[in-house]
Amino acid sequence: MIAPNRQGEVWVFAEQEDGSLHDVVLELCGKARQLADVLKVPVGAVLPGHQIRPLASKLIAHGADRVYVVEDSRLAHFQTIPYARVLCTLIEKYRPQIVLYGATPLGRDLAPRVASAIQAGMTADCTDLQISDVTDPKTKEVHRNLLLQIRPAFGGNIIATIVNYDRWPQMATVREGVMPLLPPNPSRNGEIIDEKVEIDESLLALRLIERHIEPRKVNLKSARVIVAGGGGVGSKEDFRLIHELAGAIGGAVGASRAAVDSGFIGKEHQIGQTGTTVRPALYIAAGISGAVQHRAGMEESAKIIAINIDPNAPIFSIAHYGIVGDLKKVIPMMIKALRERRR
Numbered sequence: 001m002i003a004p005n006r007q008g009e010v011w012v013f014a015e016q017e018d019g020s021l022h023d024v025v026l027e028l029c030g031k032a033r034q035l036a037d038v039l040k041v042p043v044g045a046v047l048p049g050h051q052i053r054p055l056a057s058k059l060i061a062h063g064a065d066r067v068y069v070v071e072d073s074r075l076a077h078f079q080t081i082p083y084a085r086v087l088c089t090l091i092e093k094y095r096p097q098i099v100l101y102g103a104t105p106l107g108r109d110l111a112p113r114v115a116s117a118i119q120a121g122m123t124a125d126c127t128d129l130q131i132s133d134v135t136d137p138k139t140k141e142v143h144r145n146l147l148l149q150i151r152p153a154f155g156g157n158i159i160a161t162i163v164n165y166d167r168w169p170q171m172a173t174v175r176e177g178v179m180p181l182l183p184p185n186p187s188r189n190g191e192i193i194d195e196k197v198e199i200d201e202s203l204l205a206l207r208l209i210e211r212h213i214e215p216r217k218v219n220l221k222s223a224r225v226i227v228a229g230g231g232g233v234g235s236k237e238d239f240r241l242i243h244e245l246a247g248a249i250g251g252a253v254g255a256s257r258a259a260v261d262s263g264f265i266g267k268e269h270q271i272g273q274t275g276t277t278v279r280p281a282l283y284i285a286a287g288i289s290g291a292v293q294h295r296a297g298m299e300e301s302a303k304i305i306a307i308n309i310d311p312n313a314p315i316f317s318i319a320h321y322g323i324v325g326d327l328k329k330v331i332p333m334m335i336k337a338l339r340e341r342r343r
Contacts, residue, residue, distance in 0.1 A: 001119040004168040008097035010036040014047040024102030026062045030182035033063030038131040048086045050076035060190030081203045084113040089197045103173040121164035122171040123149035127178045134163050177277030218268045224281045225251030231258030232287025239264040241331045248338045256288045272297035286327045290315025
């Protein structure tokens with residue numbers, strides 16, 4: 001167990017693949033910068049891999065003050081145990097007070113392994129992070145400047161705030177897209193620190209024989225306009241209306257979990273707590289009731305239009321414009337109007 005270090009840095013695990021940083025890393029750099037400014041400490045980024053040193057400048061531009069580079073040909077492809085050894089070794093050496101990971105498949109694999117090894121607490125799938133004083137309800141002791149780790153709980157029915165005052169570093173995985181990507185500052189100065197970590201061959205339990213990479217077919221994060229359908233669409237056949245409206249308006253197709261679970265569309269289109277978090281300029285929600293699990297993934301959209309036959313649907317509470325009506329009648333009218341406008 002590592003003792004709390006109030007002067008410790010705020011760290012980001014810089015996940016990369018084939019020399020490209022994951023988008024969530026840059027989002028986390030911006031958030032780490034905000035947290036570190038409150039704490040008045042530097043931001044650090046841990047960058048393991050092979051031939052990845054050029055990525056350090058990008059991390060610095062997005063808010064890191066120090067980048068800890070661990071170059072090793074055996075780290076070219078992710079394996080949980082050697083990567084965990086790298087993180088544990090550096091955490092024990094530098095004693096950061098906060099370590100953040102993206103809630104990606106890789107981050108969800110690595111973070112609990114590190115937390116277990118160093119006996120630290122960890123909160124998964126956070127949607128917000130803040131710094132605040134916390135009073136222990138039992139002892140009434142005030143703990144200064146703790147990390148508030150905020151995430152949906154109990155199936156999304158409540159929002160839980162989790163704190164960790166005695167098992168440091170404070171660790172969390174953060175969902176992709178929930179933190180705004182702040183613009184880089186190429187003129188920022190930072191320090192690149194080359195680290196060597198002993199990696200015993202016994203840690204390399206797996207040998208990569210062949211790789212198959214399937215390209216992403218849907219990129220909801222980058223879409224400026226999204227038309228999403230929910231369980232209220234009714235069937236896979238009727239879901240074609242969502243595709244037609246998206247095509248007419250030049251948007252991407254999204255869906256709620258209810259629509260995905262019903263087989264109307266593939267999971268890669270899912271938006272919400274267990275799907276993708278999006279922030280488009282326009283979000284059209286058709287046949288979506290607006291459960292908190294779905295709202296968690298789209299409520300930061302600039303403009304939200306809701307179409308629902310139920311006037312009391314929760315989605316209307318966050319919509320900028322609401323249409324109470326049967327989507328099977330409303331959407332064809334919208335498509336017709338859009339096409340006539342182009343003539």
